[in-house]
Amino acid sequence: MEWARRLGGRGVADAVVAVIVALFVVYAFVDPPGPSSSWPAWSAWPVAAVVSFPIALRRRRPWAMLGLACAAGVLATVFGAVVVSTISVTFLPTVLVLYMVAATASIAWSLAGLAGCLFAAVTAVLIFYGQVLPGLAPAANPTEMPPHWPVEIGVIGVLLTAAWAIGTVVRWKRDTTARLVRHLAEAAVADERRRIARELHDVIGHSMSLIAVKATVANHVADARPQEVRAALAVIEQTSRSTLTEIHRVLDLLRSDGEPQQPHVPAPGMADLPELAAHARSAGVEVDLTVREEAALPPAVAVSVYRIVQQALTNVVTHAAPTRCSVNVDVDGREAVIEVVDDGGRHGRPPRAGRSGHGLIGMRERTKMYGGTFSAGHRPEGGFRVSARLPYDLNGTEA
Template sequence: MAMIERFRGWLRVRPAANDVIATLICLAIGVPIALTSAYQQHKSVSVTMLLLAVSCVPLLVRSRWPIPVAAATVLICELGFALSSAVATAPVSVIFALYWVAVTTDRVTAWRTGGGAATILLVSGLAFRPGVDRLAENLGVLGWTGAAVALGDALRSRRELLASYRERAERAERTKEAEAQRRVTEERIRIARELHDVVAHHITLVNAQAGVAHHLMRRDPEHAYQALERIRDTSRAALDELRATVGLLRGRDDGEEPREPTPGLADLPVLLDSFRHAGLTVGLERTGPESELPQLTELTAYRIIQEALTNTHKHAEAGAAVVRLETGASVLSVTVTDDGNGSGGGPGTGHGMIGMHERARSAGGTLHAGPRPGGGFRVHAELPLRPKG
């Protein structure tokens, strides 16, 4: 089977060889038919064989000019009708030519060519071979020309159908690969966003607490020691969150669960205390029912608050900030404002601000951030309480 497929592929890239093989097959089929007809009708064998050979010659260029080749074979067949007193006509070449026209052209062209050939051959047959005893033979032209076109048209339709199936399969495979690549990219962005939020938040706090400890080390060792304890606790929390986040990069085939649960709004007091210990006064205002919210919404709100306060403490030179949470019927509103210099985005890379926008979009919500008219900076996000769709 593999050898046959290789041979077909070889023929497809070598149309001239394909034409030579088709011509030889036509001769191989036509010779016994012509000999039998010549003996039965008591016609000249040599003239019949010569006419058969001549009629097959145009098939050598059928791939280049299929319709002219069909016309040439029809004319040679008419010559056989005209010489019917000496020749037993064997129209095998016409069948091959019409079949190839149907294979290589469209359906309308194939049937028009076949119909024209049948009409010409029928009229010529009736003119050169009159009589009731030759009527069946003359009408047979309609049968074998129609069969040749129908067979070629069926093969062409099958090839087109297989080609369409192959194209659909290839397109589905490309779509599948593109979808897999898109999901991989989204997952990488999500993990990078988590790492950025965790590292930026905890390193900012460690830096602030280290400054406090350095400032108090000589004149107030007790408070300096407390600041060092907070650095230790903050570093441990950062390591735990990093371990849980990096663990997402590895499959947990052993069923191991993350050490830390996904942070949510219940963890806000601890988060705000960490900023207060770092020297930022943070207030929390919450309105609406404190019911259980979707995990994605809680995580998104937590990370947005964390990043907004980190930017406030790191870039805005603010002394105080306020976090407002408003739980509505279908939306959780998160607002973080500060009294700083209005550069809550900071002079950094901007990844934190981009990350907040991406988080809000991934949860199906929106986020707006910018300086406040009266001074300071404001981050406002609206997150749906139910998945859209």
């Protein structure tokens, strides 16, 4: 129905609860355990409707409905519409609305609401027992619950306090969950930024190292061997184009949904390793590439393997070229093992101590992501060795 759709599921539930509470209030007024009210029996229906009405709208206007519920309970008590020993029933709607206030407002404001309701209820009960009750006709039958105002005040106080405490706990848990969700979202964004930074480092570091080497060669042989200059410029052009394509692919991850996207470029993988080796050869590194792939790698693992080999070759080009290097990639269906070994710089070129930097850190982090092992260091016989083992399952996650 249209009215149900407008109210929503929770609004309909509140309306049903309001009707149930109104019926309960009517029953308490019609069949009281103590002296009856001086009001006619039919008046129980409109009084119950007015007292219970705030429950139906407590989600939309919690503070207004709290004031209305409390005022209705106080007026019904002060003017004698209630019966002895069931005054707490009249304040039951106030209890339910106070829970909603405590679940949505700050502790200070909801505590003020609790204090106001308690003061109003206690005042109304004392007025009822001091001025209204003496004028009521005695009960025809022995009372099931004798008049006792401390009990009435105690029951109302316990109900209101319990509702406030439960609502406060609910609000605290809701806020804690929201903060946790925000924290997880911020952590996910930070992780994604670090991943993109590693991608850019690998792409730009590899390409710029190759371009720098070829530009140096071209500069030294520009006059003596123009053909070699032309070949170096061709390598620089090809490397620049492929690097720009990869940079566009990585930066597309930072675009919002409404911004135009570059044409989709597939992520690099095992099939692109020969091209990496060719780039390193053009920079003066004799690369011996061996790839043994018994099973197809999941895309995420293939990208990590490619990036590790790319960074290792970048380090060789930057710190040891011209030299000889062997690259071995072994995939057996359970793990991917990568080993990159170079012979060190020729012509007495001293190695860079430890070759520390973001490159080794990035390779180590990629390996750690799959729960694998990574090692890098100088060899006793000369040169440098990088080794990584990436265990995985068929879904590309940590094995």
